[in-house]
Amino acid sequence: MKKIRFLIALWASKAARLLLRLLKRKATSTPGKVALAIDKSFLAGFKLPKTVIAVTGTNGKTTVSNLLTDILTKNGYRVTNNSYGSNIQAGIASVLLQDADLFGKIHTDVAVLEVDERSSLRVYPFIQPDYLICNNIMRDSVKRNAHTEFISYIISSALTEKTHLILNADCLNTATLAQQCKNRTYFGLEAEKPEVSAEPYISDVVYCPTCGGELKHEYLRYNHIGRMYCENCGLKSPTPDFAVTAIDWENSTFTVRHPAGEDTYTLINDNIVNVFNYCGVIAMLTRLGLKPDQIALGFDSSKIVKSRFDKMTIGKRDLYVLLAKGQNPIALARTFDYIAHLPGENKGIVINDDDLEDNINNSESTCWLYDCDFRYLAHPSIGQIVFAGPRRYDQMLRAKMAGIDESKVTLVEQPEKAAQGLMIQGCGDVFLLYEMYRTKDSAVIKKELIEMMEGDAANEN
Ligand SMILES: [Zn+2]
Numbered sequence: 001m002k003k004i005r006f007l008i009a010l011w012a013s014k015a016a017r018l019l020l021r022l023l024k025r026k027a028t029s030t031p032g033k034v035a036l037a038i039d040k041s042f043l044a045g046f047k048l049p050k051t052v053i054a055v056t057g058t059n060g061k062t063t064v065s066n067l068l069t070d071i072l073t074k075n076g077y078r079v080t081n082n083s084y085g086s087n088i089q090a091g092i093a094s095v096l097l098q099d100a101d102l103f104g105k106i107h108t109d110v111a112v113l114e115v116d117e118r119s120s121l122r123v124y125p126f127i128q129p130d131y132l133i134c135n136n137i138m139r140d141s142v143k144r145n146a147h148t149e150f151i152s153y154i155i156s157s158a159l160t161e162k163t164h165l166i167l168n169a170d171c172l173n174t175a176t177l178a179q180q181c182k183n184r185t186y187f188g189l190e191a192e193k194p195e196v197s198a199e200p201y202i203s204d205v206v207y208c209p210t211c212g213g214e215l216k217h218e219y220l221r222y223n224h225i226g227r228m229y230c231e232n233c234g235l236k237s238p239t240p241d242f243a244v245t246a247i248d249w250e251n252s253t254f255t256v257r258h259p260a261g262e263d264t265y266t267l268i269n270d271n272i273v274n275v276f277n278y279c280g281v282i283a284m285l286t287r288l289g290l291k292p293d294q295i296a297l298g299f300d301s302s303k304i305v306k307s308r309f310d311k312m313t314i315g316k317r318d319l320y321v322l323l324a325k326g327q328n329p330i331a332l333a334r335t336f337d338y339i340a341h342l343p344g345e346n347k348g349i350v351i352n353d354d355d356l357e358d359n360i361n362n363s364e365s366t367c368w369l370y371d372c373d374f375r376y377l378a379h380p381s382i383g384q385i386v387f388a389g390p391r392r393y394d395q396m397l398r399a400k401m402a403g404i405d406e407s408k409v410t411l412v413e414q415p416e417k418a419a420q421g422l423m424i425q426g427c428g429d430v431f432l433l434y435e436m437y438r439t440k441d442s443a444v445i446k447k448e449l450i451e452m453m454e455g456d457a458a459n460e461n
Helices: 002-022 030-038 061-074 089-099 117-123 148-158 272-287 292-301 329-340 374-378 392-401 415-421 436-460
Strands: 051-056 079-081 110-114 131-134 164-168 184-189 215-222 225-230 242-248 253-258 261-266 309-314 317-323 347-352 382-388 409-412 430-434
Touching (some): 002 089, 030 089, 051 061, 061 272, 117 148, 164 272, 272 329, 317 436
Parallel strands (some): 131 164, 164 184, 347 430
Antiparallel strands (some): 215 225, 242 253, 253 261
């Protein structure tokens, strides 16, 4: 009976998918919703590929998932992957039914499934991944994710012993996940230890997750990311099996120490948060049996998807277009920090980060702005800041509270006119930060910024 219900759900959802495709509509989650409405255990019905890798964590899931898929594909693996679709239950169902035959068998070699943390209890009881890679657990939208301890708890309680965990040793929330899973591989960053420990504005790990004692730290890089220990029960950040031991920023390479030696790879992107993601990918693929030269194949040619990180040179300046998800305070603060510490003077930042899609029951939450460390924007290399859109006053207030000189800030009411708030003459590199639900007007801003920069470059010649 179970099997029949699954097959009916599979065929109905495949028909729904076909129909949507004929209508030229996106089929990233609707077919999965149809299937799950018929069969609540739909995910359990598939004959899955030999290896199933789940990718989860607060920040960096898509980067890790794309890179894993890219490298595996380049090495001849056939991969089932949901990176371009949705990472909740219906999205995962949609990608599996798409790749399955009429009896539910998926004929690929590996499934790389990006799984939203909140979907843990709706996914892992039905699909027990062979591997789960988690790069960090940090605060995210309070309305959606509640607290990091809740997120850690649901991931931990949804997994079985079968899963081999690939975990960030430098995030204690992550490193202590699912103690019932004995196969654990840790990755981390040993290079560039901060001489002075960061004094984080917020931290998502204050007390020992085991005994509740107060945690001490060897050092912190940002937020709770670093090396911690508990004097009360002896818990400490695990020693990474795969550790980045050196980063050569100039030549864009990084070196990873692992149980069998040391290897150097091309650095795809110079933001330190991505170095963690890359090390996790290397640990994951090595455990899967890939050799360093096979892994390197992907690092040599991969790029972060342009919608997340785009950089172009116009005249003497660079324009960076960076995804900056609203409601996600740490990811935005990491982006501010990244910009502040790039070389250059008089940088101009345009921020189109209203999150009106969060407006449920007539109100969107603005509390996340106060969890985000705006102090990075007070860096002397930042000359101009433009806040655009309906939440510009909230952002301005937040910036003032962080000690940012008001004369550097311009407010623009209509998001699509945000570029006009920037004085291009004398401005250094330009950064456009945009919320993922604001891609339309952000494309308009980007186009206008390019025109302004080209115009100014022509005047200089
Ligand atoms: Zn303790």
